[in-house]
Every structure is written in structure tokens, then in C-alpha cells.
Amino acid sequence: MGETLVYKILSRHLVDGKIAVGEQIGIRIDQTLTQDATGTTAFLLFESMGAGRVKTELSVSYIDHNIAGFGPWNHNDHLYLQTVAAKSGVYHSRAGNGICHQVHLEKFGRPGTTLLGSDSHTPTCGAIATLAIGAGGLDVAIAMAKGPFYLTCPKVLGVKLAGELNGWVAAKDVILKLLSILTTKGNVNWVVEYFGQGVSTLSVPQRATITNMGAELGVTTSIFGSDEQTRKFLTARKREKDYQPLAADADAEYERIIEINLAELQPMAACPSSPDNIRAIAEIAGVQTGQIVIGSCTNSSFADLMMVAKVLKGREINNMVEFAVAPGSREVLNMLAENGALADIISAGGRILESGCGPCIGQGLSPADGVVSLRTFNRKFAGRSGTIGDQVYLVSPETAVASALTGRITDPRNLPEIFGLKYPKIESPDEFIINDNMIEEPLSEEEAAKVEVLRGPTIVVPEAASPLPQGLQGEVLIKCEDKITTDHIMPAGAFLKLRSNVPEYAKVVFNCFNEQGKPTFAERALDLKKKAIAGIIIAGQSYGQGSSREHAALCPMYLGVRAVIAKSIERIHKANLINFCIVPIEFTGQADYDRIKPGDQLQIDNLLESIKSSDEVKIIDKTGKYEFTGRLELSDRDRQILLSAGLLNYTRKKKK
Ligand code: MIC
Ligand code: SF4
Secondary structure, three states, X not given: OEOOHHHHHHHHHEEEOOOOOOOEEEEOOOEXXXXXXXXXXXXXXXXXXXXXXXXXXXXXXXXXXXXXXXXXXXXXXXXXXXXXXXXHOOEEEOOOOEOHHHHHHHHOOOOOXXXXXXXXXXXXXXXXOOEEEEOOHHHHHHHHHOOOEEEEOOEEEEEEEEOOOOOOOOHHHHHHHHHHHHOOOOOOOEEEEEEOHHHHHOOHHHHHHHHHHHHHHOOOEEEOOEOHHHHHHHHOOOOHHHOOOXXXXXXXXXXXXXXXXXXXXXXXEEOOOOOOOEEEHHHHOOOEOOEEEEEOOOOOOHHHHHHHHHHHOOOOOOOOOEEEEEOOEHHHHHHHHHHOHHHHHHHOOOEEOOOOOHHHHOOOOOOOOOOEEEEOOOOOOOOOOOOOOOEEEEOOHHHHHHHHHHOEOOOXXXXXXXXOOOOOOOOOOOOOOOOOOOEEOOOOHHHHHOOOOOOOOOOOOOOOOOOOOOOEEEEEEEEOOOOOEHHHHOOOHHHHHHHHOHHHXXXXXXXXXXXXXXXXXXXXXXXXHHOOOEEEEEEOOOEOEOOOOOHHHHHHHHOOEEEEEEXXXXXXXXXXXXXXXXXXXXXXXXXXXXXXXXXXXXXXOOHHHHHHHOOEEEEEEOOOOEEEEEEOOOOHHHHHHHHOOOHHHHHHHHHO
């Protein structure tokens, strides 16, 4: 039986365990990436390990999320990240150079390597056959310090592509189609591998849209092979030496196969408020829209923005639409500026934002109340735009630009009829303008020794976790439903600037559930902590969906939360909980979830014993006067981490 590409790369990087579905495996990480919103904590933790210089082949620290600079917070973080990168042998990409995933794809990603990133959209580099995985910042810090990275050996889902996309139908519609099939739930510990004749018709940036937004499925990663399209992409950036052909064996066996005929797809949208609420544009056409934003790490390649510019050339954006473009990288912005396309967008009435995450993470351009906003992004959980009750639709650049002209959700396939427009197929240039002057290369050891790491006063080193007690006395602080995202747990937007200060940021844990005039989640949790009562979170299915932000574990830990009992917990978040010594427990039946109530007093006797040697834990609900059993789905290493009071302490202990 032939091997899948995923298993080939995993086998070449295996340092612990064996390649068998469900086994805990340790792999060598070749490259890492961090971004500023998760990177400050990652580097503070890296420093606290006394690791010195990074041990990876290449590590890059990007500034892309928090770049607006209100008050000193953002710039303090940037200076810290710039100087700590210089000290640690890490590349540093400055604010304005672009979004980590797009820049990493353009400049650093290599076929056949492993990449670990403290951002859930790290799988973007799967477009060039990198096995690219998102993780919490502490996992990335450990990969930089010494590695390896541990994960559950995934099942491989083969997506067989046939045919070719028709004009006005985009790569975004491919991933939206897959989201409509697989949804955002129940895909933990799967990897998606694309194969089949249709793959060769997709360019690398198109593949990147698909692997990037694959994160919304909740899979470990997504990957394409490396072929002539990959060679072309790398060669245009003077990186031909990084090319190597890579594919699964012809007789590779997949755990499951889904077939998609590209020629049969149509423009689609993810409707409010989950990325898997998918409908055809034809069904929702006509809805009035007041805001359209093109950009994010999903859809702001040169081809995407050139297509937008060509459609807009000589035309005007509807006057009831606020239209903005955020190019994913300075490389793309430069190219558009040089060839005049930028002028076409500006003349049509487009606003040009900086190359960065911007509105995707609620940094500006929140839509007005009741206004429908179309965005080419990958994620749009309720309120993420910064407006409570927002109506955000995720669409392709083709649908976005068509709707910008009409002011209503418009099927781009109707543009020829409405405006006499032909689909502007964009050929990627053979050569890109290469300008790396906003990327700082690692310093030599001698030069690095002279660097003073700058730590502004807003930066606070996070506390380490404390050991778990044998007998846990706790109280249910909150009971949530299914699909609670890390955006619900730790809001970004206006609070994003607080990422490097856990005590301040912790004040807004579960902010969206706080009610005016009542004590906040944080106040109630700290109150319990003072009384030595552990905080407990109850949740439904797929708890912790979405981003990799470890603050969704780190801040609750700071507030004294010691356990999450949920129907199921997503991969990255579960690892983050364990890393910060919060016990992830799963319900064994719906009835137990149904009867537990906020405020219930819970008792777990023999907690340490159960973690050490059992798959179950007995929980006594002292308020409801009943007992139930929770499941502990933990690897041996997870158990050791929990018993050692978190990953940082575990790693320190192992070093001795
Ligand atoms: C996101 O898209 O949700 C983010 C912001 O990029 C996060 C990282 C973070 O919270 O800093 C992610 O995708 O992991
Ligand atoms: Fe930035 Fe949005 Fe991409 Fe996250 S999804 S990395 S916030 S552009």
C-alpha cells in the first residue's frame, strides 16, 4: 500500500512514537513562525526557559496583528519582539511587511519541511507541500528551544479534485464547498490532503486560500503536493533552489475520500455567523450590503487583487458601500503600485489599508449596526468584527467586487450581463519585485550578545501554573453551549493590545457573556480563587474552536480555572489547556451536561490518581446531590504535563 504525502513527511520527521492513527508522536520542527498577538507571550516563555538561541533551521517573528498603535501597547510589543528576535537568532518581519502566512509562503516556506506556527492559519504553507501546523505559543516556544512537537498521529482525508474552475468561480468556493460537507465540528485529528487531476489547474495562491481556510474545519492541517505550479511560484520569487517535487504514492490509501469537480462549483458564501453556514450566492443575491472588505491571509494574493483592480478599472463603487482593500503583503502592494492597478482601485473609490490583519481581527472597520458586511476573510464568529450582532458574510474576491459595484450581494457570473465584463484571468508574473528591507536577518552570536532586549512597562511576564490538588473543590462559573470559539473566551478587537499583559487581559475573559450591572466572569473567578475554590467551565461540543490563542487557557488559569468539562474540545485549545494545567474532561452522556447548572459545587476526589492512571474521573455534584463520570482522553505525555503543573514546569523538569 502506497503512502500519503502527510505520512511521508511525518515519517521523515519522526523522533518519538510510531506512525499509526491515534498514536501520540513527536516530530522535528524545521521552521517556526510567530505573530505579535501570540508571539509576545511565546517569546517571554521562550526566554523563561533560558534557551538562548533558537535550535530550528529557521524561525520568523512577524508583526501583523496589532499594528494600529493606539497608546504605547503595540509599539512596546514590537520593540520587545524586534530585540528578542535579534537576541535569539530569529528573523523579524516588521509591521507593514504583511501578514505572517502570506509572507511566509512567499519568502520562507519549503516543500517537504515541517512548520509550527502560533496561529491557527499556519496551514497556509500546505499550499507548497509544507506540513504546517498551528499550535499555542508555548508549544512553538518549546519547538524553538529544543523540540520536538507532539501531536496525535492524524487520519488522512483525501480530497480528489477533478475538472477546472469556471471564470468568476474561485478557490474560496472550493473551501466553502468543503466546509458545507464537513462543517466546523468533528474533524479533530484529521489532515486534508488534496490530489487528483484538478490540482494541477490551481495556482499556489489558490491552493493557499484552500489550505488557509481549512483551519475552519478544525483539522490538524491541509496539504497539496509540490509540482510545476510550486516550481513556478518559487521561481518567480528567486527561490527555485527550494523546489522539490513531492506527491503521495499513486496507490496511497486514504481513510476517507471526498470528490469535488471544480467545474461544477458555483460562487458561495459563509453566512452569519459560522464559517459552515454555507449558501450559494444565487440563493442570497439581492441582499443589500453596506460594507465590503477584501484582504486577510485567505484572499489577498497578487492575482486576487489584480482581478479586483481589473473589474474596478474605469468604474465606480456603489456610493452606499464602504469598500476597503488590505493587501496581504507588501510584496503584493508594491506590485500593484508599480503596475498601476492600485490607482484603478483608488479611482473607483476603494480605501487602501495597511498590509496586515486589520479588520479581520476587529482592528477597525467594524460595520454599522444592521449593515451587511461582505468580507473575503476566513473567520467571522459573531462580534469578531467589533460590532455586536454583526451580519458578516465570507465570500470570494470575485463576489465581493461584483457586490461592491451593485451595492447588493451579486453573483459575479452576472457581471458580463450587467456590465459587459469578461472574466479577467490573471497570469502571475514570471518575476516578482523582491524587496526584503523590512525583514531583519538573524544576527551572529557575537552581535546578538550585545543586543539589549527592550521591555516596555506594559509587558508582564506570565505566571507559571500551580500544581493541581489531589482533591479538587470547585464551582461551575459558566455553562456554555456548542461551538464556543476562542473569540468568545478571549475577545480580540479592541482588547487585542492587552496580549502581553495577562492580568489586564484576564479581566475580559468571556466578556461577551458578561451582563451589565452584574459581576463579570473574571470578578467571580477571582473571588473563588481567593477562597481557594477552583473555577470550572462547562461547555458543549467543539469547545475552543477557531484561533490558536493560548490566552484562552492562560487567562482562565490566571483567574483560577482548573477544569473544563465539555462534550468535546478542539485540538489546539485542548493542548493549550493541558499546557497551562487546566484539566480537560469530557462528558460521557448528554444527560450529565443537561443537569449540571451554573453555580453548582463540584468535588473531584483523587484527581491526581485519576490523571495518573485512569481514563475516567468521578465528579460529585454536591449541589445537585448526584455523581457522574467524566472521560479523560489523555496521552501519557499529557498526563505527565498535568501532573507537573503545566508544560513549562514539565520541560524544566525534563531538562534536569
Ligand atoms: C485569528 O485569526 O483568530 C488570529 C487572530 O489570527 C488567531 C491568533 C490570535 O488570536 O492571535 C489565530 O488564528 O490563531
Ligand atoms: Fe490575521 Fe485574520 Fe489571518 Fe488571523 S485570519 S492571521 S487575524 S488575517
